[in-house]
Amino acid sequence: MTYTTRDQWEAHFAEGRGFRQLGERERELLAEHTGGGRALDVGCGTGELAAYLASLGHTVDAVDFADTAVARARDEHADVEGVRWLCLDIERDDPAPLHADGYDLVVLRLVYPFLRDRGRVLRSLGGRLRDGGALVVITPVARTTPEERRGIALDEDEIALLGAGWKSVRRLDADGMAFLILRGPSPVGTRAVEKSRPTTHALTGALAVVTDDAGRVLLGRSHRGVLELPGGKTQGPEGFAEAAARELLEETGLVADPADAYVVTMLVDDSHGIPRLTAVVRVTAWSGTPANPERDKFVRWEFADLHALSRIGEVFLPAARALDAVWPGVVPGLPPVASYPLAADRPAVPGEPAEAVRLRRAMADLVTAGGWAPSEPVREALRNVPRHRFAPEADLATAYDGGDRAVVTRRDETGVAISSVSAAWLQADMIESLRLRPGARVYEAGSGGYNAELIAHVAGPGGRVVTVDIDPWVVRRTRAFIAEAGSGRVTAVEADAALGAPAHLVPRGGFDGSMITYSCWDIAPAWREQLAEGGLLVLPLEMGGYSRAVAFERRGEVLHARRFTYCGFVRDQGRQARSTPVVPLLGGALTLRFDEGAAAGAEGVEEALRGPRHEVATGITMGAGTGVYFGSLQLYAATTLPGFCRLRADEDTEVVAVAEGRDAPAVLGDASLAYLVHLPARHGGRSEDREWVVHAFGPEGARLAELVAATVRAWDRHIRTADDDRHADLVLTVHPAGTPDHLLPAGDVLDKASSRLVFRWPGRNGHLPGPARVTGLAS
Numbered sequence: 001m002t003y004t005t006r007d008q009w010e011a012h013f014a015e016g017r018g019f020r021q022l023g024e025r026e027r028e029l030l031a032e033h034t035g036g037g038r039a040l041d042v043g044c045g046t047g048e049l050a051a052y053l054a055s056l057g058h059t060v061d062a063v064d065f066a067d068t069a070v071a072r073a074r075d076e077h078a079d080v081e082g083v084r085w086l087c088l089d090i091e092r093d094d095p096a097p098l099h100a101d102g103y104d105l106v107v108l109r110l111v112y113p114f115l116r117d118r119g120r121v122l123r124s125l126g127g128r129l130r131d132g133g134a135l136v137v138i139t140p141v142a143r144t145t146p147e148e149r150r151g152i153a154l155d156e157d158e159i160a161l162l163g164a165g166w167k168s169v170r171r172l173d174a175d176g177m178a179f180l181i182l183r184g185p186s187p188v189g190t191r192a193v194e195k196s197r198p199t200t201h202a203l204t205g206a207l208a209v210v211t212d213d214a215g216r217v218l219l220g221r222s223h224r225g226v227l228e229l230p231g232g233k234t235q236g237p238e239g240f241a242e243a244a245a246r247e248l249l250e251e252t253g254l255v256a257d258p259a260d261a262y263v264v265t266m267l268v269d270d271s272h273g274i275p276r277l278t279a280v281v282r283v284t285a286w287s288g289t290p291a292n293p294e295r296d297k298f299v300r301w302e303f304a305d306l307h308a309l310s311r312i313g314e315v316f317l318p319a320a321r322a323l324d325a326v327w328p329g330v331v332p333g334l335p336p337v338a339s340y341p342l343a344a345d346r347p348a349v350p351g352e353p354a355e356a357v358r359l360r361r362a363m364a365d366l367v368t369a370g371g372w373a374p375s376e377p378v379r380e381a382l383r384n385v386p387r388h389r390f391a392p393e394a395d396l397a398t399a400y401d402g403g404d405r406a407v408v409t410r411r412d413e414t415g416v417a418i419s420s421v422s423a424a425w426l427q428a429d430m431i432e433s434l435r436l437r438p439g440a441r442v443y444e445a446g447s448g449g450y451n452a453e454l455i456a457h458v459a460g461p462g463g464r465v466v467t468v469d470i471d472p473w474v475v476r477r478t479r480a481f482i483a484e485a486g487s488g489r490v491t492a493v494e495a496d497a498a499l500g501a502p503a504h505l506v507p508r509g510g511f512d513g514s515m516i517t518y519s520c521w522d523i524a525p526a527w528r529e530q531l532a533e534g535g536l537l538v539l540p541l542e543m544g545g546y547s548r549a550v551a552f553e554r555r556g557e558v559l560h561a562r563r564f565t566y567c568g569f570v571r572d573q574g575r576q577a578r579s580t581p582v583v584p585l586l587g588g589a590l591t592l593r594f595d596e597g598a599a600a601g602a603e604g605v606e607e608a609l610r611g612p613r614h615e616v617a618t619g620i621t622m623g624a625g626t627g628v629y630f631g632s633l634q635l636y637a638a639t640t641l642p643g644f645c646r647l648r649a650d651e652d653t654e655v656v657a658v659a660e661g662r663d664a665p666a667v668l669g670d671a672s673l674a675y676l677v678h679l680p681a682r683h684g685g686r687s688e689d690r691e692w693v694v695h696a697f698g699p700e701g702a703r704l705a706e707l708v709a710a711t712v713r714a715w716d717r718h719i720r721t722a723d724d725d726r727h728a729d730l731v732l733t734v735h736p737a738g739t740p741d742h743l744l745p746a747g748d749v750l751d752k753a754s755s756r757l758v759f760r761w762p763g764r765n766g767h768l769p770g771p772a773r774v775t776g777l778a779s
Contacts, residue, residue, distance in 0.1 A: 003114065004114075004116075004289065006065055006066060006089070009065070009066040009068075009069065010066050010067065010068050012066075013045070013046065013066050013068035013069040013072055014068045018045060018046045018048075019045045019046070019048075019109075019110055020110060021048065022048050022049055022052060022109075023174060023175045025173075025174045025175045026109075026138060026174045026175070026177075026179070027052060029172055029174055029179050030052070030053070030056065030107075030136070031056055033134070033136075033170075033172075033181055034053075034056070034058075034104075034105050034134060034136070035104065035105075036056070036057040036058055036104070037058060037059070037103070037104030037105065037130070037133075038058065038059050038060075038061070038099060038102075038103050038104055038105075038130075039053045039058040039059070039060045039061070039103060039104065039105040039106070039107065040060075040061050040063070040098070040103045040105070040106045040107070040125070040128070041053060041060055041061070041062040041063065041107050041109075042063060042090050042106065042107065042108045042111055042125070043063070043064055043090070043108060043109070043110070043111030043114070044062035044063060044064045044069070044070075044073060044085075045064060045069050045073070046069060046072045046073050046076055047062055047072070047073030047074075047076060047077045047080075047083070047085070049062075049107065049109050050062035050073070050077070050080075050083050050085075051077045051080045051083065053105070053107070054080050054081065054082040054083050055080075058082070058104075058105065059082045060082060060083045060084070061083075061084050061086060061098060061099065061103075062083055062084065062085050062086065063086045063087070063088040063090060063097075063098075064086075064087065064088075065087065065088065065089035065090070065092075065093075066087075067087050070085050070086070070087045073085055086098075090121060090125075091115060091116060091117055091120075091121055092214070092353075092354075093354060094353065094354035094355040094357075094358055095124075095355060096355065096358055098128065101130075102128045102129060102130045102133070103128055103129060103130060103133060104129075104130050104132070104133045104134075105133060105134055105135075105136065106125050106128065106129060106133070106134075106135045106136070107135075107136045107137075107138070108125075108135075108136070108137050108138070108139075109136075109138040110138065110139065110140070110152070112137050112139050112154065112162070113139060113140075113151065113152050113153060113154055114152070116290065116302055116303070117216070117302040117303045117304070118162075118300070118302060119161075119221075119302060119304065119312075120216070120302065120303065120304050120305055120308065122135075122162065123165075123185075123187065123305075123308055124305075126165075126166070126182070126185035127185065129185065132183075133183070134181050134182065134183050135166075135181075135182040135183075136179070136180065136181055136182070137162060137178070137179075137180040137182070138174060138177055138178070138179050138180075139153065139154050139159075139177060139178050139180075140152055140153035140154070140176075140177050140178075141153055141154060141155070141156075141159070141176075141177065141178050142154060142155040142156075143155075143156075144176045154178070157223070157299060158299065159171075159178060159180070161221070161225070161299070162180065162182075163180065163182060164188065164313065165185065165186055165187050165188050165313075166182040166183065166184055166185060166186060167183060167184030167185075167186045168181075168182070168183040168184050169181070169182055187308075187311035188311060188312075188313050189310070189311055190309060190310050190311060190312050190313065190314075190315060190320070190331055190332065190333070191313070191314050191315070192314075192315055192316070192317040192320040192321070192331070192333075192334055192335070193226055193314045193315070193316065193317060194271055194272070194316075194317050195224075195226075195271070195316065196272075197271070197272035197274070198271055198272065198274050203233065203271060203274060203275070203276040203277070203278075204233060204234050204276075204277045205231060205232055205233045205234060205243070205276075205277075205278055205279070205318075206231050206232070206234060206240040206241075206243040206244040206247065206263075206278070206279040206280075206281050207229040207230070207231035207244065207278060207279070207280055207281065207318060207319060207322045208229060208230040208231050208244040208245070208247060208248045208256070208261070208281050208283050209229060209280065209281065209282050209283065209322060209323070209326050210230065210248065210252075210254065210256075210283045210286060211303075211349060211351050212303045212351060213350075213351050214303070214351055214352060214353040215306070215351035215352050215353070215389065216303035216304055216305055216306070216351075217303065217304055217306060217309075217323065218230065218252065218254075218290065218301060218302075218303055218304075219301070219302065219303075219304050219315075219319075220251065220252070220292075220298045220299075220300070220301045221298065221299045221300060221301075221302075222297060222298055222299070222316075223296075223297065223298070223299060225313070225314060226314045226315065226316050227304075227312060227313065227314065227315045227316065227319065228298075228315075228316045228319050229316075229319040229322055229323070230244070230247050230248045230251045230252050230254075230301075231243075231244060231247045231248075231251075231281075231319075232247045232251075239258070240263050240279035240281055241258040241259075241261035241262070241263060241281055242258045242261075243279075243281075244256075244258075244261050244279070244281035244283065245257065245258045245261050245283070248283065248286070250293065250294065251293065251294055251297075251298065251301075252290050252291060252292075252293075252301050253288055253289070253290065253291035253292075253293055254286045254287070254288045254289075254290060255286060255287050255288050256283045256285065256286040256287075257285070260283060260284045260285040260286070261281050261282070261283050261284075262281065262282045262284065262344045262346040263279050263280070263281050263342055263344060264280050264281070264282050264325065264326065264341065264342055264344050264346070264483075265279075265280040265322075265325040265326075265339055265340065265341045265342060266278070266279055266280070266339070266340040266342065267279075267280060267318065267321050267322070267325065267337055267338070267339055267340075268337070268338040268339075268340070269318075269321075269337050269338065276318070278318045278321070278322065280321075280322040280325045280326065282326060282344075282346060282349070284346060284347055284349050290302070290303075305395075306327055306330050306392040306393070307330075307392060307393055307394055307395045307396075309323060309330045309331050309393075310330065310331065310332050310393060315331065317334075317335075320334055321334060321337050321339075325339065325341070325480070326480060326484070327392045327480065327481075327484075328473065328476055328477040328480055329392070329393050329409060329477060330392050330393050341476065341479075346483065348483065348484060348485055348486055348487075348488070349484050349485070352386055352388070352389070353396070355396055356386065356388055356396050356400070359396055359397065359399075359400035360382070360383060360384075360386070360387065360388075360400055361383055362400070362402065363382065363387070363400045363401070363402035363424055364379060364382035364383045364402075364424075365402075366402030366403075366425075367382055367402055367424050367425045367428050368382075370425055372425040372426075372428045372429045372432070373428040373429075373432065374432065375432060377436070377457075377458045377460075378428050378431055378432055378454075378458055380457065380458075381431070381454045381455075381457035381458050382424065382428060382454070384457060385450065385453045385454050385457055386485050387399050387400060387421065387424070387450055388400065389481060389484060389485040390421060390448060390449040390450035390453070390481045390485070391407040391409060391421050391450070392481075393409070394407050399421075400424075401424075402424055402425070403423070403425075405423060406420040406421060406422050406423050407420055407421040408420045409421060409448065409474075409477070420448070421448055421450050421451075422451065422517065426549070426565070426567055427450075427451050427454060428454075429549070429565050430515060430538045430549055430551075430565070431451075431454055431455060431458060431515070433536065433538045433549070433551035433562075433563050433565070434455070434513035434515060434536050434538055434551070435513075435536060436455070436458050436459050436463070436512065436513055437459075437512070438459065438460040438462060438463070439459065439460060439462035439463050440458075440459040440463045440512040440513060441459075441463065441464050441465075441466075441507040441511050441512050442455050442459060442463070442464070442465045442466070442511055442512060442513045442514065442515065443465075443466050443467075443468075443500070443501050443506075443511040443513075443514040443515070443527075443530060443531075444465055444466065444467040444468070444514070444515050444516075444517065445467075445468055445469075445497030445498075445514070445515070445516040445517065445518070445527070445539075446467075446468075446469055446497060446516060446517035446518040447467045447468065447469035447474050447475055447477075447478040447492055448474065448477075448478060448517070449467075449477070449478040449481040449482050449485075449486065449490070449492075450481075451515070451517060452465045452467040452478075452482070452490045452492075453465075453482065453485075453486055453487060453490060455515070456486075456487045456489040456490050457487065459489070461489075463489060464489050464490075464491070464507075465489060465490045465491070466490075466491050466493060466501045466505045466511075467490060467491070467492050467493070468492075468493045468494075468495050468496075468497040468500075468501060469492070469493075469494065469495075469497060470494070470495065470496050470497060472494055475492050475493070475494040478492040479492045491505065493505070497516070497524075498524040498526065499524070499526055500524070500526030500527060500529070500530045501530060506530050507532075509532050509533075510529075510530050510531050510532035510533070510535060511530055511531055511532060511535060512532055512535050513531075513535055513536050513537070513538070514527055514530070514531055514535070514536075514537045514538070514539075515537075515538045515539070516537075516538070516539035516540065517540075518540070519540045519542055519547050520539050520540060520541055520542065521542045521595075521752065522752040522753050522754050522755060523537075523539070523541070523552075523559070523734055523752075523754060523755045524754060525736065525754050527539075528554060528557070528559060528734075528736075531554045532554070533554060533555070533556075534553065534554065534555070535553070535554050536551050536552065536553055536554075536562070537551070537552045537553075537554065537559060538550070538551045538552075539552075540567050542595065543635060543638060543639060543750060543757065544595055544596055544634075544635065544637075544638025544639060544644060544750070545580070545593060545595035545596075545638065545646050545663075546634045546635050546638060547566075547567055548564045548565065548566060548567065548635070549564070549565040549566075549567040550563070550564055550565075550732070551563040551564075552734060557735070557736055558733055558734065558735055559733065559734040560732075560733055561730075561731070561732035561733070561734075580593050580594065580595055581593075581594045581597075581598055581599035582594070582599065583599050583600075583602045585602065585605060585606050585609065586606060586609065586653065586655065588650060588651070589649070589650060589651040589653045589655075590609075590647060590648065590649055590650065590651075590653065590655070590656065590658075591647075591648045591650055592605075592645050592646070592647060592648075592666070592668065592673075593645060593646040593647075593648055593663065594645050595638075595645075595646065596638075596644075596750060596752075600643070600645070600668050602668065602673075603671060604670070604671025604672075604698065605668070605671060605672070605673050605697075605698065607671070608671055608672055608673060608697040608698030608699075608701070609655050609656070609673070609697050610655075611697060611698070612697075613695055613696070613697055613701075614695070614696040614697070614701040614702050614705055615693060615694065615695055615696075615705070616693070616694040616696070616705040616706060616708075616709045617691060617692075617693050617694075617709075618691065618692040618693065618694065618709045618712040618713060618716075619691070619713070620691065620692045620712050620713060620716045621681050621689045621690060621691045621692070622678065622689070622690055622692070623689055623690075632715070632719055632720070633665075633692075633712065633715050633719075633720075634665055635730075636711070636715045636719055636730075636761060637665045637676070637708070637711050637712075637715075638665065639730075639748050639750060639759045639761075640711060640748055640759075640761065640764070641665075641667055641707070641708065641711055642667070643667045643668045643669060643704075644665070644666070644667060645666050645667070645668050646663045646664065646665065646666060647663060647664050647665075647666040647673070647675045648662070648663040649661070649662060649663070656675065656695065657677045657679065657695060658675070658677065664676055664677055665708075667704050667707065667708055669698065669700035669701075669703070669704050670698075670699070670700055671698045671699060671700070672696065672697060672698025672699055672700035672701050672704055673696065673697050673698060673701075673704070674694055674695065674696035674697075674701060674704035674705045674707070674708050675694070675695055675696075675708075676692060676693075676694055676708055676712065677692075677693055677695065678690040678691065678692050678693070679691060679693050692712050694708045694709050694712075696708075714763060717763060718761065718762045718763025718764075719761065719762060719763070730759050730760060730761045730762075731747070731759075731760040731761075732757065732758070732759055732760070733745060733757075733758050734755050734756070734757055734758075735755065735756045735757075735758065736754070736755065736756070737751075737752070737753065737754050737755055737756060739756055744756065744758050745758055745760065746758075746760065747759050747760040747761075747764070748760075748761070748764070
């Protein structure tokens with residue numbers, strides 16, 4: 001009995017047949033080696049095992065993909081309590097019906113040999129175990145099974161492989177069957193390995209990259225225990241696409257037309273000193289069911305999740321590099337290779353699990369409920385663009401986290417994130433700020449693919465997006481992903497994004513909108529110059545060390561701020577990159593950060609910090625969860641206080657009331673320093689309220705403290721509002737560097753390398769001087 005389809009099993013159970021009955025030895029072992037709690041019976045059949053587990057005190061989820069089996073189980077065990085009967089294909093269906101908090105016991109009885117993607121399913125089920133839980137596999141073994149029934153049994157190599165990646169594996173005998181108890185999932189890393197030394201003078205071959213309708217990649221496990229892609233050497237004058245299709249058929253039984261096989265990359269390396277040329281061939285369509293015609297070479301073929309490729313064990317080196325060519329980043333730690341990507345004109349390749357569809361809709365609903373996607377085009381983009389395909393190294397739950405989580409896709413040598421897929425709510429909010437119309441042409445600085453495809457979806461069939469990044473790896477990755485899952489309306493360019501788009505890609509009259517997806521200290525002139533009149537530029541702008549995603553509208557040479565959003569992004573690179581000047585204090589325990597201009601002299605400040613502290617209570621309090629208040633206060637202080645800087649605590653110290661890893665707004669004077677903190681309110685108010693208090697040191701401490709306190713009170717009087725979620729926005733305009741003072745509007749001026757920012761806050765009446773220069777004061 002080696003059924004492979006659901007229809008065969010449906011007929012089997014409809015005809016009144018069942019499984020081998022649960023033996024006494026199996027019952028004894030289950031009772032002895034499993035405790036209570038929640039259990040999952042995979043492939044429950046007519047329910048005998050599920051009913052027995054319930055009698056042991058388990059609460060059981062019993063699943064089977066055959067409706068007839070589940071129907072019989074319900075009828076035959078109608079009097080059994082504590083069992084939930086579910087019709088579910090554990091390999092293909094969305095696992096949403098399973099309990100999200102996991103299981104204490106998972107049992108696969110007489111099921112494992114029938115699974116097509118055994119390794120993937122076992123990893124997935126292992127991930128559902130609670131701490132201390134066990135996964136039990138009960139299976140016939142090949143040596144005690146008649147030859148004609150070997151398809152339902154496992155040989156010793158398969159059994160050894162089944163136990164790989166678990167901290168504890170115990171094998172017992174249950175009436176001639178293997179009773180395996182696996183505990184402590186411990187995924188192994190991925191290691192690229194070579195085969196033995198070849199005998200030829202040069203190697204030329206092709207590897208086929210094939211995915212199923214869920215987007216999983218086909219891998220074969222050789223008898224050496226190494227994972228490989230279908231492929232091999234070319235024969236005679238055979239082309240690479242033809243070779244890939246032939247090898248796919250010979251090794252897996254799958255049929256692909258060479259017209260559906262596209263050479264996307266040529267890899268050049270060597271094997272034991274022998275030159276090797278490998279064509280990476282992406283197969284976009286195929287038919288058949290994976291088989292194993294070459295049993296002397298392979299144990300089996302199965303489809304693997306892309307996010308599992310970083311912890312899947314040993315992979316043949318050319319196969320690992322081919323996977324990296326199609327999905328850069330999914331196999332970490334590969335040695336360098338000479339790679340020649342080809343501009344193959346190939347179709348996007350569909351395929352995603354049902355779980356991805358559900359999670360994507362849930363993410364879109366969460367973002368919409370938060371008010372971040374008020375327009376239907378943006379909502380539709382969130383519901384339709386497959387976010388997980390632009391972060392294939394992340395599992396689906398991580399990729400579709402609708403909260404504040406960004407998916408980091410690249411880090412520098414110190415571990416700092418330098419590329420990521422931003423939080424979905426922030427992407428939606430920034431796209432909304434662009435106010436795109438159908439057919440819009442948009443520039444994006446900072447690539448990755450997903451955000452650009454969201455924009456392309458909103459802009460519609462007539463729209464186009466040019467995305468630019470300075471990192472060659474990021475651009476290669478973006479091109480790969482938009483080819484796999486894109487709309488065909490995004491062009492990725494490797495260049496310094498601060499220079500704008502290449503001239504031949506700039507629309508006549510300029511871009512309708514531009515979005516910068518990394519934190520910027522300054523606004524590059526090209527972003528304004530390439531923007532159409534009335535177009536919108538949305539970017540995370542650093543002002544005094546505090547970032548806001550600001551939507552600017554171009555009016556001539558001036559950018560007018562229209563909207564502000566609190567945000568955080570990876571830092572800029574290339575010609576715009578800037579290191580923040582710092583001055584360490586107290587042996588590095590504290591740091592003064594000067595986010596605008598050069599570091600000011602801090603002579604005498606360390607000595608002042610060792611002296612008496614002057615305190616001024618502002619009388620201004622805030623309740624829990626009022627971060628918006630603080631955000632506007634930070635920016636207000638940074639743009640209105642002379643001598644502004646930030647005091648960061650790099651270590652815990654009793655000298656200042658700033659927590660380790662945090663910073664506080666500060667003002668530097670002559671051998672003096674004042675900083676602002678919020679402490680438990682001392683007088684009146686609610687117990688959870690906190691009061692803004694100024695701490696100051698040095699001979700000018702008293703004056704600086706009063707200056708900071710006056711700033712807080714002015715902010716409270718003119719900027720802060722009764723609504724916790726709002727505050728009075730400033731008027732901000734950005735002018736080209738070199739604009740004379742007399743041509744600037746009244747306000748506080750912050751000068752940067754390429755631009756002059758003019759801030760006009762409500763209530764600024766001349767009593768508080770600006771940090772750089774004041775060109776006039778708003779009344």
